[in-house]
Amino acid sequence: MDTFALLASGLMSALQPANLLYALIGVTLGTAVGVLPGIGPALTVALLLPVTYQLDPAGSLIMFAGIYYGGMYGGSTTSILLNTPGESASIVTALEGNKMARAGRGGPALATAAIGSFIAGLIATLCLAFIAPWVVRFALSFGPADYFALMVLAFVTVSAAFGDSALRGITALFIGLALGLIGIDLQTGQSRLAFGIPDLLDGIEVTTLAVALFAIGETLKTAVSPTQMAEQIEAVRGSVWMTLDDWKRSWASWLRGTFIGFPIGAMPAGGADVASFLSYSAEKNFSRHPEEFGSGAIEGVAGPEAANNASAAGTLVPLLTLGLPTTATAAIMLAGFQQFGLQPGPLLFTNNAPLVWALIASLLVANLMLIILNLPLIGLWVRLLTIPKPWLYAGILCFATLGTIGANAAMSQQIAIGGFVLRYSFELLLLLGFGLLGYALRRFGYPIAPVVVGLILGPMAEQQLRRALSISQGSPEILFSSPVSLVLYAVAALALLLPLYLRIRGRGSVLAQLATDED
Amino acid sequence: MSQDTPNLKRRPDGATLVIAVILAAIAAVIFWQTSQMRVVAVYARVGPTTFPYIVATGLAVLAIITAISAWRGRIPEREQENYGPLFWIVGGLVAQMLLLGLLGFSIATGILFAATAKGFGRGPLWQTLPIGIVFAFIIWFIFARGLQLSLPAGPLERLVP
Numbered sequence: 001m002d003t004f005a006l007l008a009s010g011l012m013s014a015l016q017p018a019n020l021l022y023a024l025i026g027v028t029l030g031t032a033v034g035v036l037p038g039i040g041p042a043l044t045v046a047l048l049l050p051v052t053y054q055l056d057p058a059g060s061l062i063m064f065a066g067i068y069y070g071g072m073y074g075g076s077t078t079s080i081l082l083n084t085p086g087e088s089a090s091i092v093t094a095l096e097g098n099k100m101a102r103a104g105r106g107g108p109a110l111a112t113a114a115i116g117s118f119i120a121g122l123i124a125t126l127c128l129a130f131i132a133p134w135v136v137r138f139a140l141s142f143g144p145a146d147y148f149a150l151m152v153l154a155f156v157t158v159s160a161a162f163g164d165s166a167l168r169g170i171t172a173l174f175i176g177l178a179l180g181l182i183g184i185d186l187q188t189g190q191s192r193l194a195f196g197i198p199d200l201l202d203g204i205e206v207t208t209l210a211v212a213l214f215a216i217g218e219t220l221k222t223a224v225s226p227t228q229m230a231e232q233i234e235a236v237r238g239s240v241w242m243t244l245d246d247w248k249r250s251w252a253s254w255l256r257g258t259f260i261g262f263p264i265g266a267m268p269a270g271g272a273d274v275a276s277f278l279s280y281s282a283e284k285n286f287s288r289h290p291e292e293f294g295s296g297a298i299e300g301v302a303g304p305e306a307a308n309n310a311s312a313a314g315t316l317v318p319l320l321t322l323g324l325p326t327t328a329t330a331a332i333m334l335a336g337f338q339q340f341g342l343q344p345g346p347l348l349f350t351n352n353a354p355l356v357w358a359l360i361a362s363l364l365v366a367n368l369m370l371i372i373l374n375l376p377l378i379g380l381w382v383r384l385l386t387i388p389k390p391w392l393y394a395g396i397l398c399f400a401t402l403g404t405i406g407a408n409a410a411m412s413q414q415i416a417i418g419g420f421v422l423r424y425s426f427e428l429l430l431l432l433g434f435g436l437l438g439y440a441l442r443r444f445g446y447p448i449a450p451v452v453v454g455l456i457l458g459p460m461a462e463q464q465l466r467r468a469l470s471i472s473q474g475s476p477e478i479l480f481s482s483p484v485s486l487v488l489y490a491v492a493a494l495a496l497l498l499p500l501y502l503r504i505r506g507r508g509s510v511l512a513q514l515a516t517d518e519d
Numbered sequence: 520m521s522q523d524t525p526n527l528k529r530r531p532d533g534a535t536l537v538i539a540v541i542l543a544a545i546a547a548v549i550f551w552q553t554s555q556m557r558v559v560a561v562y563a564r565v566g567p568t569t570f571p572y573i574v575a576t577g578l579a580v581l582a583i584i585t586a587i588s589a590w591r592g593r594i595p596e597r598e599q600e601n602y603g604p605l606f607w608i609v610g611g612l613v614a615q616m617l618l619l620g621l622l623g624f625s626i627a628t629g630i631l632f633a634a635t636a637k638g639f640g641r642g643p644l645w646q647t648l649p650i651g652i653v654f655a656f657i658i659w660f661i662f663a664r665g666l667q668l669s670l671p672a673g674p675l676e677r678l679v680p
Binding site for chain 2: 050051054167170171174175177178181185187188190192193195216219220223224225388389390391393394395397398399401402405406411415422423424425428429431432435436439443444458462465466469470474
């Protein structure tokens with residue numbers, strides 16, 4: 001079957017009422033968390049994983065993808081109206097978008113963001129559908145050594161290539177890798193670093209770590225920060241509709257943003273935030289009104305918003321075809337696949353073709369739902385921003401613990417206070433510990449995403465490494481024996497060394513803005 | 520994220536040194552625990568200990584570089600923080616963890632809710648606590664009854680047949 005036929009059959013499945021409902025729940029939740037500052041799609045998917053355990057796999061995955069796409073849409077609203085990005089990929093949008101809102105052009109800014117996201121999502125999802133089978137065909141020839149090289153590349157790009165310090169990025173990655181060691185070794189059945197605690201034999205749950213680092217860490221950091229600034233919400237004044245001139249200035253930016261964003265997401269080269277930043281600088285160079293940049297240029301909203309949606313779709317290429325997550329959200333979606341006993345990678349396309357194509361087709365459906373949700377209903381989303389912080393964060397913590405309690409309610413530990421024995425869940429203790437870790441990481445400027453990616457990708461990298469080394473009977477030469485792996489190591493080295501060089505040359509501030517943060 | 524500015528105040532930077540020590544300690548624990556493992560001869564060259572040694576070596580190297588950067592590197596500026604809210608929120612989490620089995624989901628989570636709101640400056644507790652308990656009870660009802668999630672029941676939850 002060719003791609004069109006597969007996509008068409010996927011579309012049939014995506015249009016079934018149950019799957020439509022999952023997609024609608026996903027995009028609605030995604031938009032809401034994108035709008036709310038402090039929570040992003042990565043956290044939301046992590047929170048929902050335990051809840052969806054008993055649901056239909058295809059439906060749940062469609063919902064997760066909807067959350068991912070929705071988060072990208074919703075983030076722009078917060079950036080434009082509040083000047084506080086709802087999620088990290090919308091930081092650049094705030095630069096021009098908030099200026100436009102202050103000048104009374106918030107409506108067109110939101111419109112160009114939403115329509116740009118729609119067009120980018122549409123083109124990028126089609127790119128995904130047509131590129132994925134090629135990557136799968138290529139990936140089927142990969143040996144364990146090639147996979148290991150690919151993971152090394154992902155490790156480097158996630159941790160070291162962007163952000164303000166390669167040292168802190170790599171340190172965060174190694175914390176994740178160390179956590180990934182805990183538990184029973186799959187090949188020999190020996191326990192590692194479990195310290196005799198039965199709860200640790202299964203390893204650290206990705207969801208527990210992600211929820212703790214994102215929700216609890218973020219809550220603590222916000223609570224202790226003395227600069228809890230009083231934010232000013234810009235009301236949407238005037239027409240929401242774009243003028244003819246706005247359209248003329250936006251369309252090329254949307255397309256440029258799409259073709260910057262998709263490859264960046266697809267090649268493990270950083271998250272949506274990187275794409276949106278590069279698109280912003282491209283728009284600045286291409287614009288016929290460069291003088292307007294900094295005071296509300298519509299191109300500066302249109303391009304980056306298209307780019308961050310396109311890169312979200314691009315991220316799904318390595319995730320689905322190679323099983324390689326390159327952002328925190330993708331890492332948690334990978335955990336979602338594993339929860340249902342599915343392993344993303346080339347074989348997923350042959351063994352679970354209907355599910356994969358339903359997922360890809362549902363992205364097109366989700367995209368259409370999102371533009372309907374975001375343009376006419378924008379006033380509703382803006383109202384979410386008026387929830388006072390104490391209630392917002394109190395609610396976030398309730399839901400954060402809910403998922404962990406629901407998934408691991410076993411009260412395996414006990415403590416005696418004054419002859420009174422209280423039983424409690426070890427998983428909640430881990431949640432608290434990792435929450436404090438998340439706070440400390442934020443406090444000292446360490447990125448969060450590499451920890452999560454390290455935890456989930458570490459054991460997979462180890463498996464490939466051991467496979468490769470057992471083929472060669474322990475000789476490490478096998479790691480550098482295929483052209484594919486050599487190219488991948490070369491790219492990884494470049495991704496590590498080029499930023500170092502730029503930092504030494506005093507261009508560090510540019511990279512700091514490219515910080516790969518939570519999504 | 521805070522901007523990197525050359526920080527000339529104190530050398531070495533105490534916090535960075537502490538981080539270096541913690542990283543070194545984690546590396547040491549992994550080395551020690553891994554060396555305690557009994558490895559079958561078949562896996563002597565490549566086995567369950569290979570990857571832990573790689574990770575521990577990496578952490579040790581990172582600890583050294585971090586220590587060096589405490590003297591020489593650029594340290595991001597850190598804002599002064601007030602720790603009162605931290606104690607409220609962590610206290611709320613600990614209370615929820617310990618009381619969950621005894622009092623059930625709604626009351627324990629209500630305490631967490633009220634403590635968090637207090638951490639963000641919203642009180643008094645006698646007002647926020649009932650709000651939290653009602654909120655948590657609604658969550659419990661939706662997720663335990665609607666979605667069949669197993670959430671511990673306490674005296675309050677047993678009132679609902």
